[in-house]
Amino acid sequence: MLNPLLLPEIRTMLAQDDQQGLTEIVTELHAATVAEFGEGLTVEETWALLRHADVARQAEIFAFFPEEKQVELVDGVGRERMSRLLEAMSHDDRVDLLQLLDEEVVESLLPLVAKADREDIRRLLSYPEHSAGSVMTTDYATLPPDVTVQESINRLRQQASQKETIYYIYVVDAERHLIGFVSLRDLILAKPNSLVEDIMQEDVVSVRADQDQEDVARTLAKYDFIAMPVVDEQGRIIGIVTHDDVLDVLVEEATEDALHMGGVGAMEENYLDVPFTTVWRKRSMWLSCLFVAELFTFTALAQYEDAISSIIALSLFVPLCISTGGNSGSQAATLITRAMALGQITPGQWWRVLRHELLMGLALGLTLGVIGFVRASLTPASVLGDADRWVLALVIGQSVASICLWGTLVGSMLPLVFEKLGFDPGYASSPFVATFVDVTGIVIYFTIAKTLLLG
Known part of the structure; x- marks a missing residue:
């Protein structure tokens, strides 16, 4: 909120009915600034402040209020006054407002609006959500x-x-x-x-x-x-x-993609305004699904119990190997999802993406594999047991390279698959990719280990 120290002064002016001072605030300050002050006022105080401006200025200020505040203001004023404000609002702003209201509230307001405005509102409301028609205005020359x-x-x-x-x-x-x-x-x-x-x-x-x-x-x-x-x-x-409506669209879509990639469902309200139960439900749903999927990691590890018990050193490198796959997959998924959002690639270009990420996965895998090989070769003899130092280093290096390549390919292809199936590519999120690659990475790691170490 902008300078909350001025709120007591505004409340004092409202209590004293300082018409000159209040008129200066609502007419001389930018509409967005007035709306920021209004966020700290009650519904009654906000309407008392707005009445010191003409209806056109009120409509301009009203459009800058957050959605939650707009709904509260509609509920706190008479339908006749609200209908006059609707007529003064820009065509796209008033449709955005009506989409926030309950259907019965909308139906109680529309009969009070002039016929031409009413027809325009119904026409704009008829367009599908997230379409060009839903964000356009009919105020053009x-x-x-x-x-x-x-x-x-x-x-x-x-x-x-x-x-x-x-x-x-x-x-x-x-x-x-x-x-x-x-x-x-x-x-x-x-x-x-x-x-x-x-x-x-x-x-x-x-x-x-x-x-x-x-x-x-x-x-x-x-x-x-x-x-x-x-x-x-x-x-x-x-x-x-x-352009201002397009900016809103870009912010909305970028926020939605970011939340999906973080494994969180989309939220319409500001972070601090979202009810605790809503946040818990959206976050726990994804985390529960990912947790259940991660249980397969335990199942995969259980299949290689003999290998782990015979060569203890193998278990020490499990976090290193599977985190490499999760990180490379998440990185690839982020790059591809962003490129799709910008229109740089489409599902029809999957083969070009696959070739590109195959080469990138090989290069990244080789880089990390060499680092893994060097680190494994320095394993203390007390930890090695009966395992050959250089064979173990080869296992780790090859596993890291293979899992990195696999994670890169999975992370790059999943967003394209989701888009092709009609799902939001953002759902091919970093947690989703990391979980999938964790489970499969365990299989790759111990398959290589059994082949090279245990024959």
Whole structure:
């Protein structure tokens, strides 16, 4: 929270009904700053603060509140007042808010909203979650191709206050088919008598409403646009996705991937705000599954009891060998998952990935195998027992190299397999890969040991 020392002053101003001071706070500070102050206030205090601004400013501030605070504020105010605020909010912000509310609350608010706004809300709510349609706004500026630059600027002056952005103006025909776009900069620099169709760019990059929001984010980042038009099946513009919404998408997706790779289910709320039982349930579920899977390590070790009892030194190197596989597998899984998230590789390129990681696994395995060989060759004679020092060193070196190669291949292929099967590649997480490679690494290690040491 920003400067909590000012909260007592704000509360004092509210108690004294200091209208001038409160008006200065809500009108002169940035909307995000006002929202940060509001986080430390009660619902009643927050609404008392907001009433010192007009409804347009209230809507601007409201959008910066955390989701939990927004829901609390909706529950703490009359439906009539909330409906006026909804009408003033940007189209995408109000849809985001309504998606947080219970269905009965939404249905009680919509009849109070103007018909045009109500229809727009229902249309945006109809798009699938995580699609371009679900994050787009219908607050965009358009122009016909046959008007002059001077007339275009006059039109923009009239509609600018109702649009989320006018940096890009989209050129449409009579049926609203997207035929080009022009930037505000180009309009200002063009001759007043020039026609829009003469200065517009016709190679428009657009996305469909049903496209995944991650694809939209990558496309917008690729072309370095501030906004991206969204079109329907007939090529008619129906909205735009702005850079601020794309930033939210990237943060959301990166957070989700990071949680999955850590073996934790996705959480919508801030870390300190998530109920203890929710965190326990999400974390214990994954840990329990991984724990049960790790029990197979015990089963695998039991199969090689004779080898362990005859050569005690073998047991000393078990942690070294299996951790090597887990580390190399987790590293590969992280690299591949991130590359997939950035659109750098797809499941169809699995063969190229396999070849690349095969060579990398061999190189890494050779590097670590040499280190393991040297370390095993220094094993004290009191620990060696009847085992030959150099044969043991060869076992350790070869096992480390083999397990490292195996872990690298498993870690690189699992995310691609998960994506192909329709699962989030993030579920091929580091704990998952490490657990799988631990169990199989035991088998590889003792198979090599039995072959070289016990014949």
